Amino acid sequence: MTNKKAFIFDLDGVIVDTAKYHFIAWQKIASHLGIEFTPEHNEELKGVSRIRSLEIILGLGNIVASQEDKNYWLTQKNEDYLSYIENMNESEILPGVRAILEFIKEKNQLIALGSASKNARPILEKVKLLHFFDAIVDGNDVTNAKPDPEVFLRAAQLLNSTNENSIVFEDSVAGIQAANIANMLSIGIGETKTLHEAQFCFPSFLHIDTSFIDTIIKK
Numbered sequence: 001m002t003n004k005k006a007f008i009f010d011l012d013g014v015i016v017d018t019a020k021y022h023f024i025a026w027q028k029i030a031s032h033l034g035i036e037f038t039p040e041h042n043e044e045l046k047g048v049s050r051i052r053s054l055e056i057i058l059g060l061g062n063i064v065a066s067q068e069d070k071n072y073w074l075t076q077k078n079e080d081y082l083s084y085i086e087n088m089n090e091s092e093i094l095p096g097v098r099a100i101l102e103f104i105k106e107k108n109q110l111i112a113l114g115s116a117s118k119n120a121r122p123i124l125e126k127v128k129l130l131h132f133f134d135a136i137v138d139g140n141d142v143t144n145a146k147p148d149p150e151v152f153l154r155a156a157q158l159l160n161s162t163n164e165n166s167i168v169f170e171d172s173v174a175g176i177q178a179a180n181i182a183n184m185l186s187i188g189i190g191e192t193k194t195l196h197e198a199q200f201c202f203p204s205f206l207h208i209d210t211s212f213i214d215t216i217i218k219k
């Protein structure tokens with residue numbers, strides 16, 4: 001077991017804002033199905049897997065679909081989403097993220113990704129952050145979605161770290177719950193009102209001082 005700290009980052013809403021692309025792609029599907037899908041509905045899809053997102057949208061329209069139809073909509077949605085992320089670049093990294101990643105690396109600590117997205121790797125490549133990560137666990141590697149802690153437990157395991165030495169940065173309620181269940185330090189990125197279950201909460205990484213990270217490292 002390492003005595004280094006393991007910093008586990010969620011992707012969407014923490015490192016990049018891909019929620020806007022998910023929204024446009026899901027809205028197209030919903031509109032084909034005659035379902036009203038608003039930005040408020042989109043909030044419920046944050047941190048949720050692709051299949052579960054479709055099920056939530058179908059539920060909004062009280063639509064019961066066959067597995068074949070679901071597969072068709074899932075493929076359509078992802079192809080559309082991929083066309084939006086195709087042109088992503090470093091300018092889409094959320095404010096303050098790179099500085100924190102650099103600080104953690106400078107301090108010789110460990111970094112992992114813990115995301116529900118099956119498109120996590122290509123996104124990290126496009127925004128040129130892939131090299132910071134010692135381990136990547138994404139939607140291709142887990143069977144249980146957040147709030148199940150599987151994604152974070154796998155990340156800690158890959159980094160050879162204990163749960164108690166792991167820190168999770170998350171923007172979704174389900175993700176914060178997953179970190180708490182795993183007995184990891186949960187840090188919410190977003191509104192305290194929404195992420196009140198987090199042990200710490202900041203509006204963005206710009207509000208996280210390096211001295212705060214340093215205190216965590218020395219704990």
Ligand code: B16
Pocket residue numbers: 010011012013019022045046047048049050053078114115116117118119120139172
């Ligand atoms: P994909 P995260 C999640 O990413 C998104 O928040 C969620 O809205 C999306 O449905 C999910 O990834 C699956 O994404 O369709 O690319 O596999 O926040 O866990 O990094």
Ligand code: MG
Pocket residue numbers: 010011012013014046047170171172175
């Ligand atoms: Mg997220």
